[in-house]
Structures are given as structure tokens and as C-alpha cells.
Amino acid sequence: MKQMMKQTIQRFQYTFQGCRWMLNKDSKFLQHIVMAVAVVLLNIILGIDSIQFALTMTAVFLVIITEVMNTAIEYVVDLVTDEYHDLAMKAKDVAAFGVLLAAIYALMIAAIVYLPYMM
Numbered sequence: 001m002k003q004m005m006k007q008t009i010q011r012f013q014y015t016f017q018g019c020r021w022m023l024n025k026d027s028k029f030l031q032h033i034v035m036a037v038a039v040v041l042l043n044i045i046l047g048i049d050s051i052q053f054a055l056t057m058t059a060v061f062l063v064i065i066t067e068v069m070n071t072a073i074e075y076v077v078d079l080v081t082d083e084y085h086d087l088a089m090k091a092k093d094v095a096a097f098g099v100l101l102a103a104i105y106a107l108m109i110a111a112i113v114y115l116p117y118m119m
Contacts, residue, residue: 029068029071032064039057046114049112055109056110063103066098070095073095075093
């Protein structure tokens with residue numbers, strides 16, 4: 001049992017290392033985490049229902065996940081080439097566009113959920 005617990009902790013070591021790299025490399029990632037906490041607190045304060053809570057959290061996590069994937073793509077592209085290459089630029093730009101789409105979705109969900117509380 002003790003060995004299995006140690007192996008499980010070791011497996012998560014790489015996951016936490018990835019989180020540290022995200023926090024060190026990308027200041028936007030920390031902003032996303034702060035926003036996620038703010039959304040949870042706002043949801044609690046407003047007393048929104050479980051469906052709205054799930055929608056807002058899905059939107060927040062979609063932005064965080066796409067930001068993580070964008071950073072992973074940037075790392076891989078940078079690994080492959082140090083020189084400017086049109087395909088490298090396209091890969092990075094398309095990944096960044098994915099983050100933008102997720103952010104637009106999050107804004108749409110925020111408008112749907114929170115605007116009625118403001119009126």
C-alpha cells in the first residue's frame with residue numbers, strides 16, 4: 001500500500017512541475033487562476049443555481065485548458081526550430097486563436113449568467 005501511494009505521488013510530480021512551468025512562463029496563467037477563484041466566489045455570493053455554476057466553471061476551465069495547450073504547442077514549436085518558419089508561426093497563431101475563442105465563449109456565458117443579476 002505504501003509503495004502504491006509513493007508511485008501515485010511520483011506520477012503527479014510531473015503534473016505539478018507542468019503547473020510550476022506555466023506559472024513561471026506565462027503571467028496570464030496566474031491571471032486565469034485568479035479569475036477562476038473570483039468566478040467561484042461570485043457564484044457563491046450571487047447564489048446561482050447548479051446549472052449556471054457548471055456553465056461558468058466550464059467556461060473558465062476551457063480558457064485555462066486552451067491556454068495550457070497553447071503553451072505546450074509553443075514549447076514544441078520552439079523545440080523544433082529556432083529560426084522563423086511560416087508553419088511555426090501558423091501553429092502558434094492558430095493555438096492562440098483557440099485561446100481567444102475560449103475567452104469569447106467565457107464572455108458569452110458570463111453575459112448570459114451575470115447580466116440578469118445586474119438589472
